[in-house]
Structures are given as C-alpha cells and as structure tokens.
Amino acid sequence: MTAQFGFVVLRTLKLLVRTIILPIVWLIRVLTVPIGSWFRNLDKRYRIGDDWYIATYFLTAVPRYIWSVYRGKFQFWYTFMNNVERNGNLPCISYPRPLREKGEFQMECYTYRDTYEIVLRLSYLLYHKYGVRENHTVALDYANKPMFIFMWFALWNIGAVPSFLNYNSVGAPLLHSIKIADVRAVFVDLQVADGIKETEDAIRSELPHVKLYYLSDEEVYTTIMDVNSPQFLQAMEKRSPSFGTDFQPACLIYTSGTTGLPKSAIMSWRKAVIGCSLFGYIMRIKKDSVVFTAMPLYHSTAALLGVCAVFSQGGCVAVSNKFSASSFWKQAYLTKSTHIQYVGEICRYLLHTPISEYESKHCVKVAYGNGLRADIWQEFRNRFNIEVIGEFYASTEAPFATTTFQKGDFGVGACRSYGTIINKILSVQQTIVRVDPEDESTVYRNHKGLCTVAPVGEPGEMLMKIFMPKKPEATFQGYLGNEKATRSKVLRDVFKKGDAWYRSGDLLRSDENGLWYFVDRMGDTFRWKSENVSATEVEDQIMAFASLQVAAVVVVGVKVPDHEGRAGFAVLQLAPQARNLRGDMKFLNAMLSNLKKSLPKYALPVFVKFVDEIEHTDNHKIKKKSYKNQVLPHGAGGDEILYWLSNSNEYKPLTNADWIEINSGAVKL
Template sequence: MGDIMDVLLTPTVVFCSVLTVLFLALVIVFRKFFYIVLVTSPRDIKGAVRYAQVLVWLWIEKLRNRNVGQVFDSIVAKYPNKVCFYFEDQQWTFRQVDDLTNRVANYFLKQGFRKGDSVALFMENRPEYVCMCLGLSKIGAIPALINYNLRLKPLQHSFEVADCKALIYGYELQEAVSEVSKEGGFTGTLLYCSGHKGNPLLEFSIDLDKGLKDVLGTPPLVKEPVGFNDKLYYIFTSGTTGLPKAAIIKHSRFFMAVYGGHYMHGLSHNDIQYTALPLYHTVGGVLGIGQALFFGTSSVLRKKFSASSFWKDCIKYEVTVAQYIGEICRYLICQPPTEFDRMHKVRLMYGNGLRAEIWEKFVDRFGIPHIGELYGSTEGNTNLVNIDGKVGAVGFLPVWGLRILPMVLVKVDETGEIVRDEKTGLCIRTKANEVGELLGKIVSRNPLRDFQGYADESAKQKKILRSVFRKGDKYFRSGDVLRMDDYGYFYFKDRTGDTFRWKGENVSTAEVESVISSMCGLKDAVVYGVEIPGSEGRAGMAAIADPEGNIDLSTLAEGLAKQLPAYARPLFVRILKQIDMTGTYKLRKLDLQKEGFDVHHITDNVYYYTGSKYIPLDTTLYQMIMSGQMRL
C-alpha cells in the first residue's frame, strides 16, 4: 500500500493530476466557447484552406511582379478560341479580346500616353469596355471608370478629381458629354468616341473606332514596365462626404479580389458566369470580368440588368454562376412565376445585399444550390465572405482568432460616432451580438491589408482611424455598422448617417445636401435614407427648412433630375419650419430618419417624387407605397 501511495505522490503524477483538474475546470468554465469552436470547425477549416490558396497565389504573383495584362496574356495562350465574352448575339473569343486590347494599347501609346496618365472611361457595358481598360493598363495608363448615370457637375468632378488627360466615351452617352461641354467643361480635353456606327460625332471628338483599325493588334512595346504594385484603375465611390471620390485600385488589389472570389466561392474555369452589373463598379468590373481574365471563365455581359430576361439569359447561355446585388434578387422574386424559374443550370449566385427576409424564398423558388454572400468596399481592407450559406450573414471570422485577426468591431454611439474609453482614450471592442463599426488594420504593401486610398490624399486621411488599440496604430474605417453573433457570423446592420444605399448604389448625403442647398439658397437641408417594406436598401429623403414657404418644388425636382443620377434623387421631401442645430446635424438626422415618411404621425408637409415631379404624400398614397402597390 505504501509503495502505491509513493507512486501516486511522485511529482510527475501530481503535476499531471493538477493539469488534468485545471483542464477540466477550464472546459467547464469555457464550455460554451469550446462548443462553438467544435461546431464551427468544419466552416473554419474550409475557410482556412481556401484562404491559404489565395495567400499562396498572391505571394507567387508578388514575387513574379506580374500585372493584370500579363496574366490575361497567359490565359489567351491557353484558351485562344474559347469564348471569353457573350454579349447579346455576339461571341468574343479570348484571341479577339486580346487583339482589340493590344490595338487600344498601341493606339494610345502612339498618341503619347504613358505610365501614370489617367484616362476617363465613360461607357455602358460591352466587351469593348473591358478591352479599353486592359489596353490602357498594359501601357501603364490608368482608366478612371466613371458611372454612366452621372451628369453635369458630378460627371465633370469625377473627370477632374482623377486628373484625367482624356475622355473615352460611348456614343450612347454623347448627350451627357455634350451637356458638360456646353457648361464649359472638358475644355481642351481629348475626347475619343467609341461605337458611333457612322453617326456624326460631337465637335472636336476623335473617331476612336477608325483609329483602332489603323494600328496593329500585337503586344505593345512599353519602355516603362508595369508591376504588381502599380495603379490599375480609379473606381469611384460615394464615400461618406461630398462628391464621388476616385478610389485607387492597384494591380495587387485586383489580384486579391479575383483570387479571393475564385477560391472562396469555389469557382472553376469551366463555369459560365452571368454579369448584369455595371462594369464601373468593383463587383462587375473586378470580381466579374476578373474570372475571365485570370481563369478563362466564359462570361456573359449584359448592357443593363433586366428582371424579365435574367433567367432566360441564364438558360440561353447555359450559365452556371451568376452575380447579384440585393436589388437584383428583390426584382427577380417580385416577378410573376414562370416556367423559366428552374430551367437554368445556375449552381451558385454570389454578391452582396441579399436580405435575410427573402433569402430562403429566393433559394427555394429558383432552386439555387448555393448563395455566396460577401461584404467589402471598393477601397477598404475589411472583406468578409459567407462560404457556407448561413442565411443573412455577410461573412465570418473564427471565434478563436478574434483577438489576433486584423478586423474588429468597435463600439459606436447612436449617431454612429466611435466611442473611446474615458481613461485610455482607446477604442472599445464590442461583445457578441452588439453592433459596432467594422475596422480593418492597415498593413502597408500587403494586398489584403493595405488601404490604398484615393486620388485625393486628404480624402484618404479621413478614412484612417489612429490609436485604436495602441498609440499610433492605424485602421481603415468602413463606415458600416455590423453585428457579430456568438458563432462569429457577421450581419449587416446599417451604414452611418453619412451614406445610404438605394438601387444598388451608395449615395453620399453630403453631396445631395450640397445640391439642394445650392438650389434653395441658404436654406438648411438634411438628407438621409428611409426604409420601405419590400425594398432593398434605403430610399433618399430630404428634410428642408423653409420658414417662409418659398420653395418651388417643380424647380427643385427639375434641378435634381439634371444634377443627380436617378438613384441619388430624394424620393421624399419633408418641409419644416426649421431644423434643430446640433453641430453636425447627426442627432437630428437620426430623429428624422426614425420618423421616416409616415404621414400619420408627421405634421409637416411631405412630398413624393413620381413622374419627374414632387406631389403631396397623403394617407392613400402612403398605404400604396407601404403595401407594395406603388412600384418604386
């Protein structure tokens, strides 16, 4: 007996026993945490494997110092006769795309354009759009992808903020170019017109179609090499204040987005992808066409989205993967059921903004095996992906790595301002199921973590938050408020009061406020987004102080139509005697946003924009909007 006790009391046995007890105690105390880690391990392992693939390829491309055009050249060599783009009744092979791309490069090289020169691209979706981008990038010129909905001041501003030396415009947008020219814009600018089909051009415009026929489709001979960390595009974002900002997209970021989308969503070169989104945005112009340029995936381009043609197109072109934004899904599910709803071969739809309320209905009705929801901004480093179809989630982070991963939610107050600890002055992490603004740690020259900013350096600095968790550290401010649940899934809550999203576009409230104030003299105007049942995003609403009752709503409607794209025009206008002053208006804006356009509780006059004019919003019209009878 004594011998047994001696063995049991040896230091090694005692030590192991203590460790066992401590381990069991930890398991009991943190049993919920260990349970969550166990339950989410299949998701996290799959995510880690796919993420590792992305990192490996980014590392390889960085070592090679390759640019987007060089990767495309390798794909052309591999699939010369394969269809690169389907467009209407056209089929463009990879060889044909390459030929026009090289002609664009050689033409503009001959015209004297060099590395670092920016060229505005103002065209609707078509294969030539991609060739213009690629061709310019091959010689190091930087295409500035301008939203084709812009007119007058926003259009001229976008051209100027990117310091463009020329404008390539599609003939279909000639009237918009002419309007700016008549107002004194584009003075001395080289204007190149594409796709005129023999129609007369604007005065001083250069016939680009003819010019491209007179040059060779051989690879351009450039003196200044273009590499992995050079600028590729300017993509415009509404941001949070003022007119559109030109976000810098480097070749490295294009690689990150395309490789990320490919591996995280499990895409294949055998897929046929449907892209009905505008190519001037990241989802269409990077994630969409990137699958063709980097992997040889055939892509279907459509000039503009059509709900009635969506599934017919998918059937016609034998589409297997389709892109979406939330508005597309809402439009599709609002269409009357047809025999085409399930005749397609679509195995995956990926994008952002699919609302939880319609997610399962959408999947069930159209028979979509997998939804790949994602979250991110054009310029930011806060990117999340939902790889397992969790309803409503925009992405996830492993719960075991929340303290060491470079993305974090921090506490905000009711106005959206970040809250700091009174003692340390540092930001405060949110707990599970608390809402907070998403921040991303900035790591220079890292394709995944860098924040490349905008053409305007001052705009870049406004998006950087310093001394977040330690003195001097730097984080990118997403401007978005999200919630993370116990299992590490993120859910979109809302943008701050500085922007709202409508018709698939981000709208800067400051920009709209500026336009209204300039039209209405010095009257105060506050713009915000309001929710409408059954609609994706928030519709614009303007509260205008007009104590004297002098506002001419007809003039206002006409002016807004001229200066703002359709998605940015306030759908509702509320006329008040005064707007309470609160410094930045944020608190008052929050109150107004909560009140919305409910005429049952608002005593001020409220107007609704329809038929190019504002009409009084009465209870009958209000009920029609709320019930979905009124098409917005």
Template sequence: MPLSLTLPLTAASLAYLNAKTGFSNDWALLSAYIAAHISLHRRASQNTLNLFYDLETHALHRTHSQHPFLIYTGKSWSYGEAYGEVLRWAAWLKDVKGVGNGEVVGLCMLNSDTFVWVWFALWSLGATPAFLNYNLRGAPLVHSVRASGARLVLVDEEVTASFAGEVEKELEGVEVVFVGQEVQGEVQGMRGWRERDEKRGGLQIRDLAVLIYTSGTTGLPKPAIVSWQKARVGAALVARWLPLKKDDIFYTAMPLYHSSAAILGLVSCLMAGTTLSLGRRFSHATFWPEVRATKATAIQYVGETCRYLLAGPPSSLDKQHSVRFAFGNGMRPDVWERFQRRFGIDTVAEFYAATEGPGGLFNKSRNAFSRGAVGRNGTIMYPWFALQMVIARLDFETNKLLRDEKTGLCIPAAWDEPGELLFRLDAKDVESKFQGYFRNRDASSSKIVRDVRRKGDAYFSSGDVMRWDREGRWWFCDRIGDTYRWKSENVSTAEVGECLGRHEAVSEANVYGVLVPGHDGRAGCAATLLNGAEEEKSLELSEKVLRSLAEHAMSTLPRYAVPIFLRVTRQMEMTGTNKQQKHILREQGCDPEKVEQVGDKLYWLKGGTYVPFGKKDWDEITAGRVKL
C-alpha cells in the same frame, strides 16, 4: 467494433466536429487567402503583376486559347480571339490617340465587349483605366473626369447626351471620343500591337492598377486607388473560395465600372481561366433569359438585384437553369431564403467589402445557420478576425466612436452589439493596405482612425455598423448615419426594412429617419414600393392594407422602431449598383408638400393604423399641437 459501425460513427463524429468548429468553412477561406498571396508575390518576382499577362498566358496556351473567355449579346470570344481584339485596340490607342505608359484614360461605357477590350488594351500599354459611372450627369460627371487627371475619355454612344452642353464646356481641354461605328471600323482595320514588356514592368504591388469611384451618395464621387495587390488578391481569393472551375460560366449584368463586377467578376474569371457571360445592364426582362441562353453556372448580384428578380411574375422556367451558386453582396435577409427557394439556388456566396477597404468578410451559405450574414468564421479563423478587425461602440446621436475616459481608446462592442467595423492597418506604413483616394490626401486621411486598441495604432473606418455573434456570424446593420435615434433608442433602418419587406404587400422598403418639428431625434419613415395591381393604379391604399402594414410592424418590431410615417412611391431611387438612395428622401423629410410634389403619397401611424398625412396634419405638428 465492426467496420460497418465504425465508419458511420467516424463520419458522424467528423461532421459534428466540423459543424462545431466551422473547419471546412475556415479552411476554404484560409487556403484561398494563402494561395492568392503566394500568386501575388510570385507574379511580383517575375515582374508580371500587370493582369494583361494573365490574359496573354491563356491566349497563347496551346489548348486553352480556344476556351471561351467572354460571351456578350449572343457572341462568344475565346481567350485567343479576345487577345487579338485587345491588341487592335492597343494599336489604335497608341498610334491614333498617343496613349502611353503611366497615363490615366477615362472609360464611361455601358457593359460591352468593347469596354473589356479597351480596359485590357490600356493595361497592355502600361496605362491606367478610370472607370466612370455612366449614370452621372452635370457637376458629378465633370468632377469625376477632372479628379482622374485624364486628358482622354472614351464614351459609349448611348451616354453621348451626358457630355453635351455645360459638361462639354467644363471639360474643355479633355478629349472626349464617342465610340461608335466609325471608331469601331477604324479599330478593326488596325494591325494588332503588343507593347514591349519594359513599358509594363517595374511595378510594385501597391502601384495603381485602376481607378474605381465611390458611389457619391453623400457627396461627389471619389476615385479609389485599386492597386495591383488589391486586384490580384481579391480576384484570386474569390476564384478559389467559390471556387470557379474552368468549365463554369459566370453571368453578371452588374456594371463593370464597379469593383464587384470588374474585379470580383471579370478578373476572377480571368484568373480561373473560366468564361464570363456579360449582360449590358441589369434588367429583369433579360436576366434569366441570358442566364439560360449562355448556360451560366454562376450569377452575380449586388444590392437589391435579387429582390427585383423576386418581384417579377412567377414562371414555370424559374428553376430551368444551370446555376449552382449566386455570388454577390448586399442581399437582404428577408429576400435570401425566398430567392433560394423560388429559383432553386443551392448556395449563396455573400461577401462584404469596400473598393478602397483593406479587407473583407465572406459567407458561403447552404442552410439557415448563416443565412443573411455577410461573413462567417469558425474556430480556426477566429484569432485572425479578432486581430485584424474590431467592432467599436458608437454614439448614435453624433455618429462618433465612443472612447474610454481614462485611456482615450475606443471601446470594443460586446457580442451581438452593433458598432462600427474597423480594419487594422500598419500604423507605420498605412499605405501597405490602404492606398486611399487618388490625389485626395484629406479624404484618404479621414478614413484612418488612431488610438483604437492602443496608443498610436491605426485602423480603417468602414463607415458601416455591424455586429458579430458568438457563433462567428457577422451581420450588417446599417451605414453610419442611417441608424437614427427615436424615443432615446437606436433604430436600425436595415432591421425595420427587413421587417416590412416580409409583408406580403411590400415589394421593397427603404427606411430612414426624418426630423420632426418640436421632437427630439428622428422619426422613422419607410418609403415603400407595393405589390399588386390595385397599388400600381393608385397610391391611395385601402384601409385593409394600411391596417395590415401597421399591425405587422407593431407585432414584429419594438414600439419605438415602428415607422411613424409611410411614404408610398412608384419608383425607388437607386445607385447604378442597385443600392438604395436615402439622402434625397431625408432632405424631403415628412413635409407632405415636398413629398407630393414628386408624386408620392404620405401616411402616418394613428390609432393603430396608417392614415393619410396632409398639410393640415403637418401644420398641427409644426404648431406644437400634436406630440408623436
């Protein structure tokens, strides 16, 4: 056969085999994973696990010291300049505040250059930063500080009010320092100090590197232990898997108190020797202008970030940027393709993980095949995923794992069947992969499931409902507790929300189950933000819009999954990382008085359309005269 035919046929065959086996996808992930662990153990053998050494290596390099490390509010710092700032803050923390090796120090700060300098200064002293959520107020804030054991908390001037009044009284004995111009001036007058290596030495890979808190949406926030192993492997894996190149500029406006921006954002950039472009906080008005101004080649998202970017008015500048990929977690399937198309984003690199969790899933998507999936594997990685993870069947009424009556073991879910995602642990040494929550043994133990595949084994409970299909795609369904049961059927809030999110009138939908007097299970309710000027003026919707929404839901969803109630709101309750809040909505339920008290409007499905739902209708239901 002539060469002119052989080469194209060979290329086509290889492309087919790659598509069939997912080889390139698996190899990118596997090679990154192996390289990350090799790097971890090399650092451990060199006694340089502390990530301060990575900054120092770049800063003292003959040429790379001049490479930009951080861009913030139009100013840029090279690795060398960043190192100088870190050492000045280290001198202030040591000499003025007496911070020493092994101490935990709280940081309650918005994104800024100062946040980064203080963070690495603490590491340089052998101390541990505890990242406090600056959105917290009252009891949750007090609890977060106390749970860390910190005697010193550095606070951004913008959140000064949060530490006044009762919080100040409750934190008696804790020194709270507001970092304003006076402190900044004091620090700039300091001569940089590099602590001796022995103050940072002797670390083990599972030792505490940083405390990062859970969101606290269903209770008080818990400080998750992020070990040096977790920080290093997670960041190195992401840096190699994406991959981040030295000339890349990685933009994030996600909060640094969260692991996505801190570990998988900033630390990944540090390990790749690339540049981080940092936004103070997420805002649709500043996101793309900052991306363009800093010539960012990568952007980070969390939760509903991309939906909010889509909600902004179209612009001729939408594709005028240098971004080659978007990286993050929690992008909804109904947003994914529209976001790529509108903003000209070639690749979406989605991941799934929990700050305290022992593993994760990754999906680098350029086409429709894996669009919307939180993870993906091919033939090579299948045995690894099958060994390290299991999706176990759930009783969606009790939210407990189903077990075989004879063996007492969990029952694996079938292909494409929703169940809880569990990660395998070493039954004899659980802490080798899961260090749990700081000084909270009970909470840590509650995340461990025993007797899953065999007697005595141990798994980490993710708390998430997932499904895995035969093509190696992993799909997020819901948080456990978000899936509700209605008409003897399980309803996925994520599936319903995705459906409603595709309607032209809907900007965002947050779906949850509500208790209805005289009815078993929970009825579906969708808190909805709508597009359009008419809806912005009033929550009274036109009959046309209401009927269109009902017809869309009924034609797309199973009958039992169509939301009975529609709650129209002007503002969606969110976490600081752009994830939807549900627990307050569930508590208010479908009682029109409670809903209208906060300024929202309630409708219900009747006669093939949504119509206003008021006190008279509620009384009819509670009296048992109406059956849904």
C-alpha cells in the same frame, strides 16, 4: 534463382497482407462509423472543412503572388496572359446583345485568344490614333458590353490607368470626377453619351487639355475584328517599370462619400490580382464557370469581383447590357451561366416578377453579391433553385472583404461566415468596435482613450487593420487627389497607441457562432437603386438652388417597406422671409427641375418634409438619427405632411392612397 526469389517475394507479400494490412482494414471498418460521426460533429461545430478549403489555396496563391511581385509581373495583365496561353480556346466573354425587339438577344462569345487579339488591335488604335501612352489616366464612359472590357484591357496592355466613369453622372459631379483623377482623355460610348454631351461645354472650358472621343461601336469593331489589322503589344519595361509597386492604381473607381462630390478610389494591383483571385476561389469559380452580371462595370462589384475574379480562375464572364428583371433569367439561360451576381435590390425585383419558363431552365447554382436581406434570402433560393448564396461585405475602397458561402439553413443573412480557425486568424485583422450610443458615426472610447470590441449582438463599426501605420498606403490606398478624405477613413490609437485601422463607415454585428451581419450605413452616405448616394452632395445642390429660401437642409436615407436600401429624404427649414413657401408645389418642383441638372436620378430626394427648425444635439450636431427613423407616411403622430416624387415625375403631397399603392407595388419609387 529467379523463381526462388519470386517465391520469397510472394510469401513475404502474403505475410504482410495477413499480419498487417488485413488487421488495419478490419480496424478501419470497425472505427469508420464512430470516427466519421465524430469528425462530422467536429466539422459542424468548427467548420474545419471550409477553413481548410480556403487556407490551402491561400498558402499556395500568396507565395506565387509574392514571386510575381519580385519578378515585376504583378499586374493583372499577366494573369490574363497566362489564361490566354493555357485556356486560349475556352470562353472568356459572353454577351447577349439586345435586339430591337424587347426581350430578344443575339449571342456573342469571345474566347481568351479572341479577346487577346482584339485587345492588341484596339491597343494599336488607342496608341497610334489617339495617343494613349503608359502612365496616362484615361477615362471610360461606357455601358455594359464587351467593348468596355476590350478598352479596359487595351489600356492595361499599354500601361495606362483606366478610370471608370459612372455614366449617370452629369454636371459638377462628372466634371469633378474627370478633374480629380487628372484624366488625359475620355472615351465615350454613344449609347450612354448624354451626360458627357450635357457637360461638354463645362469640360472644354475648365479642362481644355482633356480630349473627348465619341466612339461608334460599329466603326471600332470594323477595325478590331479584322484579322489583318495591326496589333500592338507594349514592351514589358514600359508596362511594368522597375519602380512600380503592387499598391499603385490598377484602375480608378468612383464612390460617393461625406465630402459631397464623387471620390476616385484607388484599386491597387494587389487587390485586383491576389484579392480577386482568392475571392473567385471562395465562390467556386472554375474554368467551366460562367458568371452572369447585370451590375454596372463601372462599379467594383462587377469589375473586380466579377471580371477580375472570373478571369483569375480562367472562367467566363457573361455581361448584360443593363439589368432587366423581366429578361434576367432568360439571359442567364442563354449564357449557360453557373453563377449570377446580385445586389439586394435585384433579388427583390426578381421575386416580384411573374413566373418565367427560364427561371426553371437555367443552370445557375451560386448567387453572390451583397445586400440580400434575411427576410427574402431563403425565398429567393427556393424559388429560383439556387443552391448557394455567396453574400460578401466590401466597399469600393476597402482593403479587404468578408465572405460567406451559405448552404442550407445555417448562416442565413450573414456576410462573414468562416470556421473557428480562420475567425481566430482574422480577429487580428478585422474587428467590430463599439460606437457612441448618442452618435453612431463616432466610435466609443473608454477612460484610456481606446476603443473596445462590441459585445456579441451589439451593432458596431467594422474596422480593418492597417499593418504599417507609418505607411498606410501600402494597405489602404484611399482616394486619388483627396488626402483629407483618405485620412478620414483611417482611425488611429484604436487598441494601442500608434496603431491604425481602416474605418468601414458601416455598422455590423456578430453572433454567438462567430458570424457577422450587416446592419446599416453610418454617416452621410446611403444606398438607393443599387447606388451609393452622398447626402452632402444632395444637400449642397439644394442649397445652391435655394440658399435664399432655405435656411438649413438635412438629407438622409429612410427605410421603405419591401424596398432595398434607403430612399432619399430631404428635410427643409425655410428662411424666415420664405415661410410662405411651405408646401408650395411650384417651389418644390422648381427645385426638382434644378436638381435633375446636377444629380443622377437615383440621388433625387424621394420624400420631402418642411420643418420649423431642424433638431440639433447639445453639441450642435444635427440629429440625423431621428430623421433616418422617420415614420411614413405621416410621422409618428399621423399628422405630418410629406411630399413624394410621384410617377408623374413631380412632387405631390403623400396621401394614404399613394402609400397603399407604394406598399402594394402598384407604383414604383
């Protein structure tokens, strides 16, 4: 019976193979070439494969995140904890510690388990010795190093909110940064303590409740590296209280803006967890990835799109103490990095360096960041053997980001590149609207008082939809303690009465393929030396020094050939009684000396010009656009006298010889 049954089964299988399977295989062979060719053409046109890659992750990651919100475990601490449990022995932080001999490094590496235990020991120190508690806002004034991340995650473990100070800040901007965030304590890295020390008297006088702690790395390491040191793990109900929401602050990051002084942008848990997770996935960060960053950790690029994006995927972040063009590729090689982060300025600096043996030895395949200009995009890829450029558009406070994952020749220079399907979906949430041709800081409104989408190729302001207009903080958290600045970033009645959109403050344009390109910044903020500069802040400081001598001042950013961003340009209109100071070097350098006390180096005006009267429009607005388009070195007519911040660290008249040296790279601005 068994043999007969087996015989029947065998005959049945043979029949199936002969009558069904073999014909199907033959048909597939016949049709493979035309179907494959058809699908490749379809994919090339609509980029279906790229959209599918993103969509499948999004459709699984979002439900998981919603479940974590429901459970009350949406904080990034739990993302980190999951990696400790699953990938405890995998590398988490890599650090090429600089040695005294320039260009030499000692490698340090910490696994997820190492990092977790160090964080718990540091948490005990912060909790019991320094009195840090849940819900406290605690500022970190730290250079790039593992200790920054240890401190940051120890605060998250305790349930405190870390506030990342820009260690270049000094004086009034620094004091304001501490005050606006209601900081309880500031932990200061001795390596970058000058700004705090210089401002300490003012902090103690105006903010006597704020504790300043100067910490020596060596002393702290002695405790936290000792396996016998006590550990502290915060109770879940204190770290994650039941009344918590995922749009509350995970951390605070400072950004410049048109209000003059720094603003404390709220980085929500939603952005830190689900946003960074999706970003890390799009940038193909995996468990065996190492992402090298020389960006300052106090900025969102390195903190969120670096550390958080990497940790969300179980990868390793390699942190450089500071950017060095000469040793950049050596550090990437030593850390075995697969990805690097950049801003456009860095790429140009690297292209200007002599050829290094390490630029051909590294294993970096993906470079991601923002601000890489199209004119050097392919040159950068080709020289350094980079397969993919992951250009993105984002700002510190923006609720969303755009991305591209560019290979080959298609999409060079774009900051948003998706297929037809995702573009269609995102059209509900992201748009570019027309701006007033006479005033690009103002959106254009039609006869109905509504905005219109900018035509293909026309620069317009990028907007991002706020889905709950009556509760905008659920989408856009804005700036802590600055309701006016937060409101100014929300544009209402855009396409219909009652809707609300986040204003990016930046000009972008689209092309016929649905790609988006960054054009320029709007308003009173510009970027120089990889930092955002508030024009209003610089104007305020100039007037604070010379209100009796200067009747009016305009500060804008101007383009300089072969330089990324825009250099600060101050236009001074002297008061009638001070006209004799026009071109006075003693006056200009006294102003410079005063500005150095209140502004970081990157915010100092690089160029200065005196005018009889600052130009205004008919409605009394300053014609900033004309000053942004200043022709260097001597104006459109070739007869203007400008002054520049020379390498001797003083203002001097800008000569043709100076301009030739600036353009050739012989002198650096």
